[in-house]
Amino acid sequence: MSGTDESAGSGLPEATILRNQLARSSVTAESIAHSALDRIRLRDPLIQAWRHLAPVDVLEAARQLDRAVRRGLLHGIPIGIKDNILTRDMPTRYGSAAYEDFSPGLDAACVRLLREAGALILGKTHTVEFASTGLPPPTRNPANSSHTPGGSSSGSAAAVADGHVPLALGTQTGGSIIRPASFCGVWAVKPSWNLVSLEGVKPFAPSLDTLGWFGRSADYLLVLYETLVPDFVQAPTPDLKGARIGICRTPLWPLASACVAGALARTEALLVQAGASVSDINLPSDFANLSAAHLAIMRSEGRTAFLADLRLSPDQLSPGIRRYAEADWIQGSAEVLKAHDLAARCRAGFDDIAARFDVILTPSSTGEAPMGLSATGDLAFNGLWTLLQVPCVNIPGHAGKSGLPVGITATGPRRSDAVTLAMAKAVGALFHT
Amino acid sequence: MSGTDESAGSGLPEATILRNQLARSSVTAESIAHSALDRIRLRDPLIQAWRHLAPVDVLEAARQLDRAVRRGLLHGIPIGIKDNILTRDMPTRYGSAAYEDFSPGLDAACVRLLREAGALILGKTHTVEFASTGLPPPTRNPANSSHTPGGSSSGSAAAVADGHVPLALGTQTGGSIIRPASFCGVWAVKPSWNLVSLEGVKPFAPSLDTLGWFGRSADYLLVLYETLVPDFVQAPTPDLKGARIGICRTPLWPLASACVAGALARTEALLVQAGASVSDINLPSDFANLSAAHLAIMRSEGRTAFLADLRLSPDQLSPGIRRYAEADWIQGSAEVLKAHDLAARCRAGFDDIAARFDVILTPSSTGEAPMGLSATGDLAFNGLWTLLQVPCVNIPGHAGKSGLPVGITATGPRRSDAVTLAMAKAVGALFHT
Numbered sequence: 118m119s120g121t122d123e124s125a126g127s128g129l130p131e132a133t134i135l136r137n138q139l140a141r142s143s144v145t146a147e148s149i150a151h152s153a154l155d156r157i158r159l160r161d162p163l164i165q166a167w168r169h170l171a172p173v174d175v176l177e178a179a180r181q182l183d184r185a186v187r188r189g190l191l192h193g194i195p196i197g198i199k200d201n202i203l204t205r206d207m208p209t210r211y212g213s214a215a216y217e218d219f220s221p222g223l224d225a226a227c228v229r230l231l232r233e234a235g236a237l238i239l240g241k242t243h244t245v246e247f248a249s250t251g252l253p254p255p256t257r258n259p260a261n262s263s264h265t266p267g268g269s270s271s272g273s274a275a276a277v278a279d280g281h282v283p284l285a286l287g288t289q290t291g292g293s294i295i296r297p298a299s300f301c302g303v304w305a306v307k308p309s310w311n312l313v314s315l316e317g318v319k320p321f322a323p324s325l326d327t328l329g330w331f332g333r334s335a336d337y338l339l340v341l342y343e344t345l346v347p348d349f350v351q352a353p354t355p356d357l358k359g360a361r362i363g364i365c366r367t368p369l370w371p372l373a374s375a376c377v378a379g380a381l382a383r384t385e386a387l388l389v390q391a392g393a394s395v396s397d398i399n400l401p402s403d404f405a406n407l408s409a410a411h412l413a414i415m416r417s418e419g420r421t422a423f424l425a426d427l428r429l430s431p432d433q434l435s436p437g438i439r440r441y442a443e444a445d446w447i448q449g450s451a452e453v454l455k456a457h458d459l460a461a462r463c464r465a466g467f468d469d470i471a472a473r474f475d476v477i478l479t480p481s482s483t484g485e486a487p488m489g490l491s492a493t494g495d496l497a498f499n500g501l502w503t504l505l506q507v508p509c510v511n512i513p514g515h516a517g518k519s520g521l522p523v524g525i526t527a528t529g530p531r532r533s534d535a536v537t538l539a540m541a542k543a544v545g546a547l548f549h550t
Numbered sequence: 551m552s553g554t555d556e557s558a559g560s561g562l563p564e565a566t567i568l569r570n571q572l573a574r575s576s577v578t579a580e581s582i583a584h585s586a587l588d589r590i591r592l593r594d595p596l597i598q599a600w601r602h603l604a605p606v607d608v609l610e611a612a613r614q615l616d617r618a619v620r621r622g623l624l625h626g627i628p629i630g631i632k633d634n635i636l637t638r639d640m641p642t643r644y645g646s647a648a649y650e651d652f653s654p655g656l657d658a659a660c661v662r663l664l665r666e667a668g669a670l671i672l673g674k675t676h677t678v679e680f681a682s683t684g685l686p687p688p689t690r691n692p693a694n695s696s697h698t699p700g701g702s703s704s705g706s707a708a709a710v711a712d713g714h715v716p717l718a719l720g721t722q723t724g725g726s727i728i729r730p731a732s733f734c735g736v737w738a739v740k741p742s743w744n745l746v747s748l749e750g751v752k753p754f755a756p757s758l759d760t761l762g763w764f765g766r767s768a769d770y771l772l773v774l775y776e777t778l779v780p781d782f783v784q785a786p787t788p789d790l791k792g793a794r795i796g797i798c799r800t801p802l803w804p805l806a807s808a809c810v811a812g813a814l815a816r817t818e819a820l821l822v823q824a825g826a827s828v829s830d831i832n833l834p835s836d837f838a839n840l841s842a843a844h845l846a847i848m849r850s851e852g853r854t855a856f857l858a859d860l861r862l863s864p865d866q867l868s869p870g871i872r873r874y875a876e877a878d879w880i881q882g883s884a885e886v887l888k889a890h891d892l893a894a895r896c897r898a899g900f901d902d903i904a905a906r907f908d909v910i911l912t913p914s915s916t917g918e919a920p921m922g923l924s925a926t927g928d929l930a931f932n933g934l935w936t937l938l939q940v941p942c943v944n945i946p947g948h949a950g951k952s953g954l955p956v957g958i959t960a961t962g963p964r965r966s967d968a969v970t971l972a973m974a975k976a977v978g979a980l981f982h983t
Contacts, residue, residue, distance in 0.1 A: 205654075221638075221656035226858040233861050311756055314854050320749050323756055347853045347875075420780045421747050425659040428666050442780075450965040454901065461894030468887065532883040 132336040132351060139190055139340065146193025146237055150179035153195045153239060157281045163262055165255045166276040168200045169207050170240035179237055189235030190344060196231055197276045197285030200241040201248040201269075202328075203317040204228055207238070211319055212246040212254060212269075215426060215433035225317025227286060227328055227345055234344045239282055242272025245493060247426075248288050249321050249419060251437035253493055258301060260521050264486040267297030268493030273331050274301040283333040284341060290321045290415060292482075292499025294329045295526055298511035299481035300494060302522025304545070305331040306338045309532045310506035313345045322418035324457070325411070325503050335542035338510070342534065352535040355475065355543050358392035362544075363474040365398040365528075368405040369497045374484030376517035380525055383515065384478060387547040398470060398477060404463055404501070410456035411500035416441060417453040460504050467505050468530040476540035481524035485517035502526070508534040510541035514548030565769040565784060572623055572773065579626025579670055583612035586628045586672060590714045596695055598688045599709040601633045602640050603673035612670055622668030623777060629664055630709045630718030633674040634681040634702075635761075636750040637661055640671070644752055645679040645687060645702075648859060648866035658750025660719060660761055660778055667777045672715055675705025678926060680859075681721050682754050682852060684870035686926055691734060693954050697919040700730030701926030706764050707734040716766040717774060723754045723848060725915075725932025727762040728959055731944035732914035733927065735955025737978070738764040739771045742965045743939035746778045755851035757890070758844070758936050768975035771943070775967065785968040788908065788976050791825035795977075796907040798831040798961075801838040802930045807917030809950035813958055816948065817911060820980040831903065831910060837896055837934070843889035844933040849874060850886040893937050900938050901963040909973035914957035918950035935959070941967040943974035947981030 154172050161167055175195075182193055203209050205228075208220040228238060243254035245268040256271040258264040259279035266275040270287030274297035277285050287294045289307040298305030307329040315326055328345070332338040342349045364385060366373070388395050419441040426434060427442035434442070471477055480498040487494055502509050508531075511524040527541035587605050594600055608628075615626055636642050638661075641653040661671060676687035678701040689704040691697040692712035699708040703720030707730035710718050720727045722740040731738030740762040748759055761778070765771040775782045797818060799806070821828050852874040859867060860875035867875070904910055913931040920927055935942050941964075944957040960974035 221654050223654035223656055226855075229858040229862055233858075311851060311854060314753060314857060315756070316753050316855065316858070320747060323744055323748070345857075347857050418744060421744060422659075422749065424747060424778075424780050425662040425666075425749070429662055454964055458894065458898045461891065461897075464894075465891045531887055 132339045135336045136190060136340060139194060140188055140192060142192060144193070146179040146182040147176060149193045150175050150195060150237060153282055160279050160281065164257050164259055164275050164279050166197070166242055166272040166279065166281060168210060168241045168243045168272060171207070174206070175237065175239055182235060182237060189233060190340065191231065192235035193237055194284060195237045195239040195282045197239055197242045197273050197282045198228060199248070199270050199273050199285070199287045200244045201288060201319045202228060202286060204238060204241065207241055209241065212244040212248070212252060213433065215430040223317060226314040228317070230345055242276055242285055244271065245269035246435050247319060247321060247423065247438055248290065248293055249438060249441060251435040253490060255490065257490065258486050258521070260302060261519070264488055264521060265300065265490050265493050267300035267482070267486060269293040270297050270331070271493065274298055274303060274305070277331040277333060278303045284337050285331045287329055287331060288318060289327050289329055289499070289503055290325045291411070291503060292496030294331070295499045295509050295511050296482050296494055296496060298331060298513070299524035300486035300522065302513040302524065303331050303511070304333070304335055304338055304513060305329065305511045306538065307503065307509045308342070308346065308534050309508045312532070312534065320422045322415045322422065324414055324418060327503065335538060335545060338538060342538070350535060352539040355539055357388065357543055360393045360475045360540070361473065362388050362393045362395045363398040363477040364395060365400065365477050365479040367479060367498065367501065368400065369408065372483045372495065372497045373480055374517070376484055376515070376523050377480045377482070380515035380523050381478065381480065384525060384544065388544070391547060400470070401466060403459065406459055407463055407501040407504055408497070410459050411504040413453050413456040414460070414504065464505050464531060467507065471530040471533070474529070476537060476544070477528045478544065479526045479528060481511050481526045485519055485521040485523055498526070502528055507531050508537045510538055512541050512545040514545055565772045568769045569623060569773060572627060573621055573625060575625060577626070579612040579615040580609060582626045583608050583628060583670060586715055593712050593714065597690050597692055597708050597712050599630070599675055599705040599712065599714060601643060601674045601676045601705060604640070607639070608670065608672055615668060615670060622666060623773065624664065625668035626670055627717060628670045628672040628715045630672055630675045630706050630715045631661060632681070632703050632706050632718070632720045633677045634721060634752045635661060635719060637671060637674065640674055642674065645677040645681070645685060646866065648863040656750060659747040661750070663778055675703070675709055675718055677704065678702035679868050680752060680754060680856065680871055681723065681726055682871060682874060684868040686923060688923065690923065691919050691954070693735060694952070697921055697954060698733065698923050698926050700733035700915070700919060702726040703730050703764070704926065707731055707736060707738070710764040710766060711736045717770055718764045720762055720764060721751060722760050722762055722932070722936055723758045724844070724936060725929030727764070728932045728942050728944045729915050729927055729929060731764060731946070732957035733919035733955065735946040735957065736764050736944070737766070737768055737771055737946060738762065738944045739971065740936065740942045741775070741779065741967050742941045745965070745967065753855045755848045755855065757847055757851060760936065768971060768978060772971060775971070783968060785972040788972055790821065790976055793826045793908045793973070794906065795821050795826045795828045796831040796904070796910040797828060798833065798910050798912040800912060800931065800934065801833065802841065805916045805928065805930045806913055807950070809917055809948070809956050810913045810915070813948035813956050814911065814913065817958060817977065821977070824980060833903070834899060836892065839892055840896055840934040840937055841930070843892050844937040846886050846889040847893070847937070897938050897964060900940065904963040904966070907962070909970060909977070910961050911977070912959045912961060914944050914959045918952055918954040918956055931959070935961055940964050941970045943971055945974050945978040947978055
């Protein structure tokens with residue numbers, strides 16, 4: 118669990134070194150588990166990242182891993198699982214009072230793949246109710262505990278940011294991975310749509326729902342790509358000198374606070390200094406309708422997803438979820454179909470635009486994490502990328518006027534995940550030199 | 551369980567009468583269960599529709615329903631569940647040797663909604679492995695037991711066709727509902743994409759996967775729409791006199807056997823006789839590429855869906871599934887993205903075409919069910935409609951030269967399910983007068 122700092126001077130790419138370290142670590146899973154549990158014992162009474170954590174079970178699972186002959190790529194690495202993802206040996210509560218005693222003994226496909234790679238499933242992290250817009254969790258932002266960590270993957274973002282675990286799974290339908298990553302100052306990725314199976318993840322809006330993850334570094338993000346995506350091939354380390362960088366402020370730019378403008382300006386200056394070719398991207402006019410299209414699709418598909426919960430346990434749903442599941446604000450099929458058709462046209466159009474660049478940089482959030490825990494922030498700068506089904510990597514490294522983290526997003530064409538992640542890592546390295 | 555025959559002369563629409571009968575039936579759930587079990591005991595040693603059926607448990611569940619104060623819409627109606635759909639009190643084996651002992655104690659969302667409506671979950675019906683292209687099930691066609699019933703929803707189609715149950719759930723990713731319905735001669739529907747939650751259904755290709763159902767009559771299909779789809783509103787009974795009917799032979803017409811041509815010609819003649827305005831629809835030329843696009847998307851998404859199974863239990867997968875899960879025949883992301891973009895353009899284009907008609911009729915299969923059980927038939931006439939995400943209703947009522955059933959499909963624009971079902975019922979009534 119040493120991160121990437123031991124790799125200097127070896128001549129191998131850092132991610133390869135990390136992979137080798139993980140798979141051949143002589144450190145026991147049990148000792149790694151102890152240090153994670155110690156950190157959590159110290160910090161989680163304040164941060165409240167964890168919805169379920171059973172230290173005795175965790176240590177027993179770690180000892181079982183140490184007894185196993187085969188050491189997978191993630192041997193003994195503790196991973197947090199957002200509590201909308203099924204785990205066979207832990208409750209899965211969806212952030213909902215209706216699922217207080219829900220423990221169906223089934224692993225989501227992603228959890229099966231993590232276990233197969235030797236990961237230690239440490240516990241379940243807090244989520245907004247149904248990973249949607251219902252009841253917010255009690256989780257606090259590690260950078261300032263009177264601020265929200267963002268949501269809906271609140272616990273996973275905070276757990277990685279606060280050093281509890283080096284990796285945690287999240288999901289994004291609007292901005293549920295990239296926004297909390299921006300607010301907490303951690304690396305995170307929302308992959309291209311449908312690269313990772315959602316079997317065993319509670320559905321919200323299938324056209325948008327995407328499994329992703331938070332990591333201590335860009336290399337940790339890469340290792341989970343290799344674990345969860347068929348045939349994922351790492352992209353070569355890029356040279357920023359001569360790289361074609363697009364800056365996309367999006368039609369939502371008026372919503373960006375001064376610190377976001379500052380983060381992008383600082384990034385642009387560093388890139389120019391590094392010899393990159395930086396230019397602005399102005400999206401075609403119909404992209405301005407994508408935010409409304411995203412909301413129409415999310416609401417429409419959310420109604421389908423939450424119907425059984427509405428019918429079976431209406432009194433245990435929060436008003437936020439009930440609004441999704443009930444009819445009064447749904448504008449009808451024709452609008453939803455127009456939204457799907459617009460999204461499809463813009464997906465193809467954005468791929469064409471993005472093909473002219475090595476990476477595109479854009480805001481991860483409207484600004485710093487808001488004060489208070491009653492709301493998890495605005496998804497404005499995330500929803501359109503989720504709808505476009507493109508990869509998004511949050512690059513941490515900036516701060517706002519309150520000193521809280523602010524991230525920027527690296528994106529690119531659909532399924533350009535390998536290149537986008539490699540470029541994001543190279544850009545992120547500029548912020549720490 | 552009297553079907554619709556008692557409704558004559560009451561002045562109410564048949565579906566309303568059926569709904570009232572179901573909800574207010576004085577017949578006990580236990581007596582209905584006994585008659586279903588009797589029929590199954592007699593027939594299933596030959597037909598083999600059921601993968602799991604525990605009569606003692608079924609009768610106990612029926613008695614529990616009879617003790618319940620509230621009587622839902624489907625009170626006591628026995629329903630078969632395709633074995634790729636989770637049920638909390640029965641094993642779910644996915645037609646796969648890898649899941650022989652799989653019983654995770656969790657209901658799919660659709661099963662929860664059925665139970666809430668008072669349905670009696672009778673048992674699990676045989677499916678092709680992973681509802682995909684792997685190992686075929688032992689199920690036989692009730693019309694001629696030396697022929698396949700079609701697949702992958704083989705058991706559900708056969709169970710309804712053979713009078714075991716009036717309703718059974720299936721799923722379609724290629725042609726897994728409509729083709730077996732055609733081969734077995736039963737009513738069935740593949741709704742518009744994402745009208746029904748797939749939570750708890752094993753994923754295959756999320757852009758295509760659709761939950762649907764087989765029913766004793768069009769009215770039974772309607773009752774499940776009302777149970778499973780938010781805010782579903784029955785369409786008025788249409789008048790065929792003056793109705794605008796499109797006949798779409800599709801670019802795959804050379805694959806249609808003579809009996810399919812005959813079925814469409816007979817349908818056309820009956821419609822003209824009923825005063826309908828019938829015309830041919832020639833799809834634009836890019837629709838000819840939809841079948842290839844469907845395959846590219848299904849294969850690509852199938853790789854993601856089956857990755858955990860491939861990694862964890864490769865030796866328990868059949869060669870057919872392994873081909874999906876392994877890399878050698880996948881043509882790469884660019885082709886898959888082009889397939890998605892073509893599909894999206896054709897969806898909008900087909901809605902425009904279909905808006906000029908009250909219903910569109912098209913083949914349900916290339917012909918009668920093939921001899922033998924080693925293959926479940928060709929999905930040629932189903933895949934393009936699944937990719938277009940439009941509703942498809944199989945209308946039974948024709949036969950081929952071997953005397954086996956042949957159906958035709960009613961379809962229409964995306965989310966025109968209510969009108970398409972009402973038109974299908976009206977067209978189907980012509981075949982029995």
